[in-house]
Amino acid sequence: MTxxxxxxxxxxxxxxxxxxxxxxxxxxxxxxxxxxxxxxSSVYLEELAKNFRVIAPWHPGFGHSERPKSFTKVxxxxxxxxxxxxxxxxxxxxxxxxxxxxxxxxxxxxxxAARFSQLVLSAPFGFKAGGRETRDIFDLYLxxxxxxxxxxxxxxxxxxDYPKRSADELMGIARSREAMTLYGWQPYMxxxxxxxxxxxxxxxxxxxxxxKDRMVSPDYGRAYAARIPGSRFELITGAGHLxxxxxxAKFRDLVLDFVGNKxxxxx
Amino acid sequence: xxxWHFSExxxxxxxxxxxxxxxxxxxxxxxxxxxxxxxLNRYLDEWAYCDEIGTNIMVNEHxxxxxxxxxxxxxxxAILARETKKVRLLCLGVPLANRTDxxxxxxxxxxxxxxxxxRLEMGFVRGIQYEISAVNSNPVNMSExxxxxxxxxxxxxxxxxxxxxWEGEHYHHRQVNIWPRPIQQPHPPVWSSTGSLSSVDKIxxxxxxxxxxxxxxxxxxxxxRYRQRLAEFGRPRPGLDxxxxxxxxxxxxxxxxxxxxxxxxxxxxxxxxxxxxxxANPPGYAAAGxxxxxxxxxxxGELGIIDRDSKPVNLRTAPHEAxxxxxxxxxxxxxxxxxxxxxxxxxxGGIGNFIMMGQGGDLTHxxxxxxxxxxxxxxxxxxxxLKEPEDAASEAHERVRERAAS
Numbered sequence: 001m002t003x004x005x006x007x008x009x010x011x012x013x014x015x016x017x018x019x020x021x022x023x024x025x026x027x028x029x030x031x032x033x034x035x036x037x038x039x040x041s042s043v044y045l046e047e048l049a050k051n052f053r054v055i056a057p058w059h060p061g062f063g064h065s066e067r068p069k070s071f072t073k074v075x076x077x078x079x080x081x082x083x084x085x086x087x088x089x090x091x092x093x094x095x096x097x098x099x100x101x102x103x104x105x106x107x108x109x110x111x112x113a114a115r116f117s118q119l120v121l122s123a124p125f126g127f128k129a130g131g132r133e134t135r136d137i138f139d140l141y142l143x144x145x146x147x148x149x150x151x152x153x154x155x156x157x158x159x160x161d162y163p164k165r166s167a168d169e170l171m172g173i174a175r176s177r178e179a180m181t182l183y184g185w186q187p188y189m190x191x192x193x194x195x196x197x198x199x200x201x202x203x204x205x206x207x208x209x210x211x212k213d214r215m216v217s218p219d220y221g222r223a224y225a226a227r228i229p230g231s232r233f234e235l236i237t238g239a240g241h242l243x244x245x246x247x248x249a250k251f252r253d254l255v256l257d258f259v260g261n262k263x264x265x266x267x
Numbered sequence: 268x269x270x271w272h273f274s275e276x277x278x279x280x281x282x283x284x285x286x287x288x289x290x291x292x293x294x295x296x297x298x299x300x301x302x303x304x305x306x307l308n309r310y311l312d313e314w315a316y317c318d319e320i321g322t323n324i325m326v327n328e329h330x331x332x333x334x335x336x337x338x339x340x341x342x343x344x345a346i347l348a349r350e351t352k353k354v355r356l357l358c359l360g361v362p363l364a365n366r367t368d369x370x371x372x373x374x375x376x377x378x379x380x381x382x383x384x385x386r387l388e389m390g391f392v393r394g395i396q397y398e399i400s401a402v403n404s405n406p407v408n409m410s411e412x413x414x415x416x417x418x419x420x421x422x423x424x425x426x427x428x429x430x431x432x433w434e435g436e437h438y439h440h441r442q443v444n445i446w447p448r449p450i451q452q453p454h455p456p457v458w459s460s461t462g463s464l465s466s467v468d469k470i471x472x473x474x475x476x477x478x479x480x481x482x483x484x485x486x487x488x489x490x491x492r493y494r495q496r497l498a499e500f501g502r503p504r505p506g507l508d509x510x511x512x513x514x515x516x517x518x519x520x521x522x523x524x525x526x527x528x529x530x531x532x533x534x535x536x537x538x539x540x541x542x543x544x545x546x547a548n549p550p551g552y553a554a555a556g557x558x559x560x561x562x563x564x565x566x567x568g569e570l571g572i573i574d575r576d577s578k579p580v581n582l583r584t585a586p587h588e589a590x591x592x593x594x595x596x597x598x599x600x601x602x603x604x605x606x607x608x609x610x611x612x613x614x615x616g617g618i619g620n621f622i623m624m625g626q627g628g629d630l631t632h633x634x635x636x637x638x639x640x641x642x643x644x645x646x647x648x649x650x651x652x653l654k655e656p657e658d659a660a661s662e663a664h665e666r667v668r669e670r671a672a673s
Contacts, residue, residue, distance in 0.1 A: 139400075140545070141400055142292075142400070143545040144544030145562060146562065162562040167560075167563070170559035170560070171555060171556060174556070174562065175555045177551075178550045178555050181406060181549065
């Protein structure tokens with residue numbers, strides 16, 4: 001059975017944003033990576049919707065979500081998602097995030113985990129692992145706009161054919177990239193002090209990483225996971241940076257297994 | 268009409284080193300610092316010659332590129348401020364959106380105005396898209412940073428009764444109180460450049476001189492918008508001194524010689540857009556709508572010049588005649604060039620400043636001096652008394668102004 005997702009619009013913290021919603025079960029808030037929750041595929045959300053009530057917003061400034069002019073930092077997004085969790089009245093929800101959205105999820109959890117029970121991360125940005133002359137995260141601004149997806153996906157069949165996309169979708173993608181650039185230009189896609197405070201995260205935490213990730217390596221992911229006591233690290237073979245998008249069934253199984261075993265994971 | 272000489276100060280010896288990108292990623296091992304130093308001195312010598320012949324000076328800056336060796340407007344003007352005695356000194360411009368400390372910019376410019384005896388003209392620009400990575404500047408909200416930095420610099424130059432503080436959206440500074448301060452009161456003239464209607468509005472709002480950089484006939488629309496905005500603000504109709512145009516210039520005793528030199532100067536047009544794909548247009552530099560369109564139609568990438576029938580003219584490959592007809596180059600004997608400039612002046616609604624790229628590409632020192640000298644002797648005098656083209660513009664301005672006031 002497939003679970004259809006609906007697009008709705010909500011207003012939180014002065015921003016009208018678009019949200020994909022659907023499914024039944026415990027709440028799962030998914031903070032998307034790349035340009036939006038459904039830019040390359042929404043199958044992973046439909047898979048999750050078999051077991052969860054999925055809430056997948058476009059970040060402020062991404063897609064057709066508004067960005068209040070004063071939102072310029074990932075800190076703003078972290079507080080925004082705490083407001084959004086209040087808006088939905090989330091209780092014991094799974095907080096999930098991928099790539100840039102994984103960074104937001106971690107910044108959110110460092111501030112307050114009151115409404116969340118577990119943390120699931122697919123190749124999150126946000127952390128500084130290497131030395132000062134090591135760029136941990138691939139510099140997207142070296143490659144042309146049409147080539148970005150090649151760095152997100154190992155599965156070439158998912159690569160978009162831009163001339164076939166609607167003007168509306170392309171506008172959304174362009175807005176997303178602009179917003180991600182504003183939030184993540186410097187320090188590039190990370191917060192130098194996030195690592196210092198990751199120990200504050202007491203939630204059971206799962207890291208998922210594609211072994212073919214061209215944006216940021218699994219070793220970076222292992223170093224990241226080591227900062228959160230008791231966290232679990234799972235490699236998805238054959239997947240690129242958006243492993244959850246490329247192998248949705250495998251991702252869902254990992255999430256379900258993790259959520260079912262949360263008590264032992266947290267111990 | 269005031270005449271200015273500008274050179275991008277290229278380093279042509281490295282132009283063959285990488286067909287993909289002459290900017291940002293081209294290793295600087297391809298720059299020979301001893302030979303490069305001689306070349307930089309040569310370019311300065313050509314500007315020093317301008318002081319002898321009464322041609323004003325314009326400099327610019329770019330970063331990490333073999334297409335332009337100047338990395339700082341103010342460094343060059345600091346040298347020329349002492350080396351020259353008469354002509355005006357324009358930087359066009361300081362890329363303010365890339366500067367973390369506008370107060371420092373104000374200090375340097377004030378210093379140049381003092382050294383030069385009040386000959387500075389201050390061009391402020393956003394910075395070009397190609398070097399965003401080289402200068403590590405966030406490509407989003409650059410116009411906001413440009414104009415906030417502009418406001419801070421103007422306030423720094425016009426505040427004389429002790430320090431003020433600045434806690435803006437993009438810049439923070441305590442105890443702003445610059446020493447020295449500029450000679451020109453209330454501050455040296457402000458310029459900016461643009462290729463788009465959307466950025467003309469801010470230039471008009473700030474009463475800056477608007478410069479079209481080799482935009483050809485598109486300049487007409489840009490200048491009309493400037494005049495319209497001033498009218499809507501209820502301000503007087505601007506004089507021609509508020510309008511500037513930059514283009515390639517080659518004059519010689521024969522058309523054949525002038526065209527041969529123009530071909531060398533066009534080395535600039537052939538190389539300036541050779542830049543790696545990702546570096547060419549980072550997200551946020553252009554409006555999202557433009558970038559969305561480019562995803563669907565990547566071939567649209569180049570904003571070109573148009574001819575009199577609004578058809579595109581390829582700046583790299585079009586024949587010299589086509590460039591001249593579109594106002595993207597002026598070349599020939601002095602008489603031919605005078606006619607070309609007068610015609611273009613009328614086409615675009617009139618300019619009070621003509622910036623000649625009198626050196627470009629691998630045009631030699633001797634050829635450059637010849638070009639500059641001949642222009643100053645035979646072309647400049649013929650352009651002195653150009654009036655605003657006769658049309659109903661002035662009357663229309665008054666109507667808009669009255670409506671805005673009522």
